Amino acid sequence: MPRSRRVAPRSPRRLARDRHGRGMRSPVTGPHLPLLSTRLDDFELTIGTTVSYLRGLWPELEGVVFEVAQAPAEAIHDDHIDRWKVYHDERRIVFFRLPIVRFLRLQEGEDRDEKLLVESCVFRAVADFLGRDPWELAPGRYRHL
Template sequence: MPRSRRVASEPRSPRRLARDRHGRGLRSAVTGPHLPMLHNRLDEFELIVGTTAAYLRGLWPELDGVVFEVAQGPAEAIHDDHVDRWKVFHDERRIVFYRLPIVRFLRLQEGEEREEKLLIESCVFRAIADLLGKDPWELAPGRYRHL
C-alpha cells in the first residue's frame, strides 16, 4: 500500500530540516529538562572573562563601550619569541583574548580550576590596564587588601 505524501505549505530550509525531523518538533537538550545544561571549557572561559570585565566596568566608567571578545588563538598571535595572550585595539576600544595561549601554557593538573580562574582574571586585568594606560594593581586597589 503506498504511503500518502504530505505537501508542505512553505518551503523548508536545510537548517530547519536538521532541527525538525519528521515533524516531531525541535530537539531537546541532551541533559533533559530537569538537569542543568552541560558546560564546556569555552563557556567557562567566556564566563570568567565576562564576570571579570563586568566587575571592572563597575569600577571604571571609562570601560563603557569597550568590546571584549574571545578567540581560540589565531596565527597572528604567534611570534618568534612569544605568543600573545590578548590583543588590545586602542582605536576600536576592543580587547580580544586568545583562549588557547592562556589556558595551554598553564600546565595545570586535574582539579586546579581555581588557579586557572586566577590566571584568566589576571590576563583580563592586565589587558584592561593596557587599554586604560594604568598599572593592573591600580584597577581594583581594595580587592587585594587583607583584612
C-alpha cells in the same frame, strides 16, 4: 584572521528547532540535570564576569568591545606569545583562549587556578587599555585586613 566571539551575558538555552515534524527537541541532559557547559563556555563566563566587575569600577570601559578568539594569526614572537590584543583606536580587546589555557601547567581538577589565571589576563589587558598598572584597577580588592 581567527573567528572571534563577542563576550555577552548568557541567556538560557532554548530547545532545539522542530525537525521533520517530530516536535521540539529537549536538551541532551534531560529535564532533571543542568545543561552541559563546555570549556569555551566556562572561559567566556570567567571573562564576562571579570569584565562586568571592571566596568562597574571604570566608566572608561563603557563601549569597549571584548571578544574571545581561539588563537591569533601570528602568536609567536621572539620573546613572548600573545594572550590578548588591545586595539586602542577601535576600542576593542581580544582574548586568545588557546594561548591562555594551553600554557597552564595545571593538574586535573585545578579549575580555580585556571579561573585566576584568566582573570589576571583580563586585568592586565584592561590595564594595558587604560594605561594603568593592573593593581590600580581594583585597589580595595587586594587590601589585607
